[in-house]
Amino acid sequence: MTTLPESLSGKLVTPGDGRYAMLRSTYTTRHSPAGVLLPRTPRQVVDAVRYARERGLPLAVRSGGHGLAGTSSNDGGLVIDLSAVNRVEVLDARSRLVRVEAGARWAAVAETLAPYGLAISSGDHGNVGVGGLATGGGVGWLVRRFGLTIDRVRAVEVVLADGRLIRADAEHEPELFWVVRGAGAGAGIVVAFEIEAEEIRNVGLAQLAVEATPDGATVRQWAEHLAQAPRELSSAAVLFPHGRRTVMQITAVVAAESLRRARPLVEPLLAIGRLLDHRIDLVPYPAMVPTSHLHANVGQQASLTTNGLLTMDGAAARAVTRAAGGPRPALVQLRSVGGAVNDVAPAATAYPHRHQDTLAVGTVFPPQGGSALDAAWRGVAARSDGAYVNFESRPDRAAFDRIYPGETGRRVAELWRRYDPDGVFRSALLGGRRDRAASRSR
Ligand SMILES: Cc1cc2nc3c(=O)[nH]c(=O)nc-3n(C[C@H](O)[C@H](O)[C@H](O)COP(=O)(O)OP(=O)(O)OC[C@H]3O[C@@H](n4cnc5c(N)ncnc54)[C@H](O)[C@@H]3O)c2cc1C
Structure with a gap:
């Protein structure tokens, strides 16, 4: 015993x-x-x-x-x-270096950093944990300006399967530092991250709803505007059917301290489809990941999700619009990437997708299951050339190959084996949960 x-x-x-x-x-x-x-x-x-x-x-x-x-x-x-391993501490205000423990929620991180005039681009939800997001990627509200969350990680503290607690950075244990930025789940438990935060207090927040044309033109224009706009602008959109129409609900966030700077970056979006509603405000950054999001997780949101990273041309925009408004639709979310994300070399971290401009995420809810998701998503999947680990519900071998293609996948698998030879953290993405993934997709 x-x-x-x-x-x-x-x-x-x-x-x-x-x-x-x-x-x-x-x-x-x-x-x-x-x-x-x-x-x-x-x-x-x-x-x-x-x-x-x-x-x-x-x-x-x-x-x-x-x-x-x-x-x-x-x-x-x-x-x-790790929910009680949750300290958030500014290590050095001048270099903006912050130590964040894995069990903190992003709402708490934003609240703690706000008095220092600092923020970290994380995700869109205050209840998401630091550990899962910051070992997978981190597509946040300021993603085009500051890159993924992992792109600002400067060091990590990791508990390995053999019980060693190791600090890794670019000079010490560089291989471990490489793999935990994008593929952390199979390497060990990252207990803390040192992250370079950004000096930002407020953001411009625009919320608008437009009717998306079935030919994909609205989605294409959204992506085209993002692709050439200053990096201060990042955006997310949700596409859903409304009667016979498809509505595109857009959130646009501008990393700027004044509405005078924010407005011109957002205004072109008002013309990409029939405008149903819009507003723009200047809000403190913590309002983007508010403490009102905090709640216990008790299995309340059964769903199946998949995703694809793409370069949004006309065909991709049509496929995305069809996935949301076709005969068996999925809930479709679009997230701008590009900008600072694509400054990083593909081999620099275990997140290699550094040329695409859009992350598309598809979700279905019970009673719909995997076959409904696959049917809705087929057109988008055909136009995607990569995927993001943190928006994938079925972590099987095929997902691994989309998330960690080619040389990245070979290196991830080798490092997971090196740091966890007995498979204690046996990542689902190497097939450990194949049975469950298969049963969920039926
Ligand atoms: C409502 C909602 C909104 C979201 N919004 C965004 C978004 O805007 N941007 C974005 O990028 N993602 C977003 N996500 C996806 C999110 O990044 C992932 O779901 C992430 O895994 C959640 O982190 P967590 O710590 O809460 O997860 P958990 O469920 O706690 O962990 C998930 C897995 O991550 C691994 N893991 C967790 N903690 C650690 C650790 N400390 N060390 C090593 N491995 C660990 C484990 O394998 C674990 O099984 C969202 C998800 C939801 C449900």
Whole structure:
């Protein structure tokens, strides 16, 4: 019988414990793990990994629980939940270096940094955890201006499968530093990130709704405007059917401290389709990932999601519009990438997609399943030449090849094997969850 280390006393939550109901599941999936470990410090994470290895049970790692594949919990295994490893600290205000622990939510990061006039481009949701997002990529509200979240990571602290706690940066353990920026899930548990934040207090926030023409012209013009606009402009859009029409709801964010600067960057978007509604405001950056987003994850949002990275030409724009407005539609989200994302060399990190201008994300909800998603997404998939790990619900071998193509995939697989030879964190993307992925797609 394996004994729980003293440091984790009272921090193992099992069925029957009053805390279990709020800790067993993820945002999109419901689970019944044998136990959830709640370490508070990186050292306790080391103890948790050693304990889990001795128990020999399947292990899941959770930061915020928002992962769309539901891999941050399991049935019958152990979960290391990092929600209490959540400190956010400005290490050096002048160089804007910030240390963020993996279990912090992005809402808390934004709130803590705001008094310093600093912000990190993370994602669009305050409840998403630092650990999952910042080991996969991080497509945020200021993505064209500042790049992906991983592009600003300067060092990481990682607990490896053998229980070592290692600090990696460009000079020390550079291979580990490479793989955790894009493919962190299979290498170890990143307990903390040192990130270079940006000096920004407010952003211009425009919200508009237009009717998207079925020939894709509206979507194409959105992407064309983004492709040539100053990098201060980033944008997201949701496409959904409304009666016989398709509505495109656009959020445009300008990294600027005044509406006078923000307005001209946004105004061309008012003309890309029949305008249904619009407004523009100047808001503090934390309003983009607000604390009002914070909630427990109890499997409340069952869904299946996939994605593709593309260069938005006329055919791609038609395919995207059709995916949202066709006979069996998916909910389609578009995110501008490009800009600073594409300044980084493809081989510099484990996120190699540095030439596309748009991330397209498709989602279906029960009772629709994998075959409905695949049918809606076929046209977009044919025009995509890459994918992003953090918007993929079915992490099988085919997804791995789209996310980590060619030489990147070879290197990711080799490094996962090197840092985790026994497959303790056995990443789903190498086929570990094939059975579940297959059953979910039926
Ligand atoms: C509502 C919503 C909005 C989103 N918006 C955005 C967005 O705007 N931009 C964007 O880029 N993404 C976005 N995402 C996707 C998001 O980046 C991923 O879902 C991410 O995995 C969530 O991180 P988490 O820590 O909450 O996930 P978790 O569910 O806790 O973790 C998911 C997986 O990541 C790995 N992991 C987690 N923590 C660690 C760690 N510390 N070290 C190593 N591996 C770890 C594990 O394999 C785990 O199974 C969104 C997701 C949702 C549900």
